[in-house]
Amino acid sequence: MSGLDEAAPVASTSVFRLFSPELLPATLILAGGVTLYAVESYITATIAPSIVRDIGGLALLSWVTSLFVAAAVLGSIFVAARPRGIGLRNVYVIAAIVFGAGSLICALAPSMPIVLVGRTIQGFSTGALAALAYAFIRFVYPEPLWPKASALYAAIWGISTVIGPTLGGFFSTGSNWRYAFIVLVPLGGLMAIFAPRLLPRVEDDRMKQRAPLAQIAFLLTAVLLVGFAGTAERMDIKSALIAASAIAVIAMFTIEKRSASRLLPAAAMMLREPISRVYLTMFALTLILVSDIYIPYFLQMLHGVTPPISGYLVALVALGWTASAFLGGSLTGRRANAAIVAGCVVEALATVSMAFFLARENTASDVVVLAPVTIGLFLMGFGVGLGWAHLVAKVLRLVKRDEQDKASAAISMLSALASAFGASFSGVIVNSSGLVDPGGIAGNLSAAHWLYILMALPGVISIAASLSLMRASA
Numbered sequence: 013m014s015g016l017d018e019a020a021p022v023a024s025t026s027v028f029r030l031f032s033p034e035l036l037p038a039t040l041i042l043a044g045g046v047t048l049y050a051v052e053s054y055i056t057a058t059i060a061p062s063i064v065r066d067i068g069g070l071a072l073l074s075w076v077t078s079l080f081v082a083a084a085v086l087g088s089i090f091v092a093a094r095p096r097g098i099g100l101r102n103v104y105v106i107a108a109i110v111f112g113a114g115s116l117i118c119a120l121a122p123s124m125p126i127v128l129v130g131r132t133i134q135g136f137s138t139g140a141l142a143a144l145a146y147a148f149i150r151f152v153y154p155e156p157l158w159p160k161a162s163a164l165y166a167a168i169w170g171i172s173t174v175i176g177p178t179l180g181g182f183f184s185t186g187s188n189w190r191y192a193f194i195v196l197v198p199l200g201g202l203m204a205i206f207a208p209r210l211l212p213r214v215e216d217d218r219m220k221q222r223a224p225l226a227q228i229a230f231l232l233t234a235v236l237l238v239g240f241a242g243t244a245e246r247m248d249i250k251s252a253l254i255a256a257s258a259i260a261v262i263a264m265f266t267i268e269k270r271s272a273s274r275l276l277p278a279a280a281m282m283l284r285e286p287i288s289r290v291y292l293t294m295f296a297l298t299l300i301l302v303s304d305i306y307i308p309y310f311l312q313m314l315h316g317v318t319p320p321i322s323g324y325l326v327a328l329v330a331l332g333w334t335a336s337a338f339l340g341g342s343l344t345g346r347r348a349n350a351a352i353v354a355g356c357v358v359e360a361l362a363t364v365s366m367a368f369f370l371a372r373e374n375t376a377s378d379v380v381v382l383a384p385v386t387i388g389l390f391l392m393g394f395g396v397g398l399g400w401a402h403l404v405a406k407v408l409r410l411v412k413r414d415e416q417d418k419a420s421a422a423i424s425m426l427s428a429l430a431s432a433f434g435a436s437f438s439g440v441i442v443n444s445s446g447l448v449d450p451g452g453i454a455g456n457l458s459a460a461h462w463l464y465i466l467m468a469l470p471g472v473i474s475i476a477a478s479l480s481l482m483r484a485s486a
Contacts, residue, residue: 027160027341030153037210038152039161043168044203045104045141048111050169052138052196053080054176056131059189066187069124078239078432079128080135085235085428086228087139089275091147092421093223100151100214100417104144104207111137112200119193130193137200139424146420150408151214158408159348162401163337169330177323227275230264231429233257238432247443254436261429276422277415287410289477291422293356294403295430296474297396300363302434303467304329304392306442310370310460314453315385316377328386332393333400340398349482352399356478359395360471362388363464371460373453399478406481434467441466 030039056076064070087107094103114133121127149161183192234257241253268274269281279285283292308322317325340351369384404423411419445462446455 027163027338029157030160030164035153035157038148038212039164041104041203041207041210042145042148042152042161043164045107045138046145046165046168047172048196048199048203049084049138049142050172051176051179052134054172055180055183055192056080058177058180059184059192062184062186062189063124063127066189067121067123067127069127072124072128075128075239076131078236079132081428081432082232082235082239083132083135084139084142085425086232087136087141088143088421088424088428089228089231090136091140091143092418093228093275096216096220099216100144100147101208101211103140104211105204107137107140107144108200108204108207110200111141112197112204115193115196115200119190119197139428143421143424146404146408146423147417148211148214149404149420150416151212155405155409156344158405159341159343159401162404163341163397166337166397166400167334169333171334172330222273224268224271224273224275226267227264227271230260230267231275231425234260234264235429235432238436241436241439247440250436250440250443254433254440257433257436274418277411277419279411280419280422286481287407287419289480290403290406290410291426293352293474293477293481294400294423295426296470296477297356297359297400298427298430299434299437299470300359300467300474301329301392301396302431303363303366303438303463304389305435306438306460306463307366307370307389310456311385313456314370314373314375314460315382316375317382325386325389328389329393332390332395333397334393336394336397337401341401343402346482348399348402348405349478352402353475353478353482355395355398355400356471356474357395358391358398360468360475362391362395363471364468366392366464367461367468370464371457373457375453438463438467 029035060073060076063076064073091100091103098106110133114130114135114137117130117133118127119130121130145165146162149158153161180192183189237253237257237260241250241257244250244253264275265281268276276291277287279287280291282288304326307326308319311317311322311325312319336355340348340355343351365384365388369381369388372381374381407419407423408416441463442459446458449455
């Protein structure tokens with residue numbers, strides 16, 4: 013690493029430095045893990061209806077995603093809570109092999125329950141691969157490149173929102189959905205083979221402690237309860253499940269605060285500490301962004317947009333994230349802190365704008381009416397990407413060396429948890445405000461309006477938390 017540190021300042025902080033000869037191998041394998049997670053998620057979402065048409069299991073369809081998310085949380089936890097003696101490079105090999113096995117199970121599945129088994133295995137492995145991308149940052153790259161590496165991962169998710177559904181379309185006829193999983197099997201094998209050659213062997217510098225089993229159990233319970241809430245039709249049951257999930261999260265945090273065996277870095281449970289406010293900001297930003305899951309439906313019902321076009325319009329969210337991640341990735345010091353605050357403000361305002369621009373009757377697809385919607389979609393992602401890479405860098409800088417594995421794994425864990433809660437909260441809001449009853453144009457207008465009014469409120473939390481981070485750094 014000393015050779016990298018001696019590099020010229022301009023070269024050392026350029027995004028292209030990630031692809032320099034000495035860093036390219038690690039960049040490819042780490043970005044490859046994130047790519048598997050991202051592309052596979054969108055491909056499966058696209059082919060899920062084809063799976064149901066071919067082998068049945070419509071009642072279990074929502075669990076294709078719910079179990080994947082729950083297992084991804086467990087996979088990210090495994091990176092930090094793995095048995096001592098298993099290095100990060102070995103975890104990568106294990107995750108790649110497990111991913112291939114999960115993909116093979118999905119490809120050969122004769123029924124939906126077997127597909128769910130495969131998806132659970134896939135979720136665990138991809139959750140680990142995503143967490144490993146952050147865990148390796150401090151070992152592979154000099155500190156000035158940490159935000160750039162995070163920006164690259166964001167770009168992968170942005171590109172995947174277009175590539176994933178497009179590839180999924182090729183496998184959406186008849187039983188062809190099986191090939192969407194088959195092609196992933198050799199990829200997992202190749203990544204397992206090349207990981208030991210492309211990734212550095214790093215010291216296991218974690219503090220010695222028992223696995224935080226109680227916290228893990230409550231966290232997984234919370235995610236699964238949210239998954240059940242997503243499938244419940246009655247609002248009282250849905251609300252009760254979300255409340256029970258929230259109680260499980262509170263129980264997890266209560267145990268975490270008092271336990272010697274921790275799931276999160278020690279200071280993460282104390283709001284007076286900057287690291288806790290970094291995580292809070294990331295959680296709130298992700299929670300808000302998940303409200304975009306209903307945008308394709310509202311675009312089709314209220315604005316007369318065709319399904320393919322609505323999908324590509326929602327891809328503007330990821331495009332905005334990607335663009336701002338690269339534009340703001342070079343900022344440092346006060347400017348980086350200002351970018352975090354500005355990003356929180358932009359996302360909150362863009363989200364609330366959907367309550368007025370998206371919630372309009374425009375079945376003729378008037379471009380003038382759609383224009384502010386498309387701008388708002390781009391800005392929703394732009395706001396998150398503007399500060400995300402700097403938040404990731406703060407996580408790695410603010411914790412002790414022996415807690416950095418834990419801190420980096422928590423990024424993926426909290427993002428998955430925020431996504432699960434955001435999806436369920438969004439479902440409760442739209443179902444309570446008219447999406448089903450009375451339905452139709454009037455119901456959709458009401459649902460869209462209240463969804464984006466209420467889902468913008470966590471933006472206030474993210475703004476307050478990010479402002480406190482700026483003051484703490486002053």
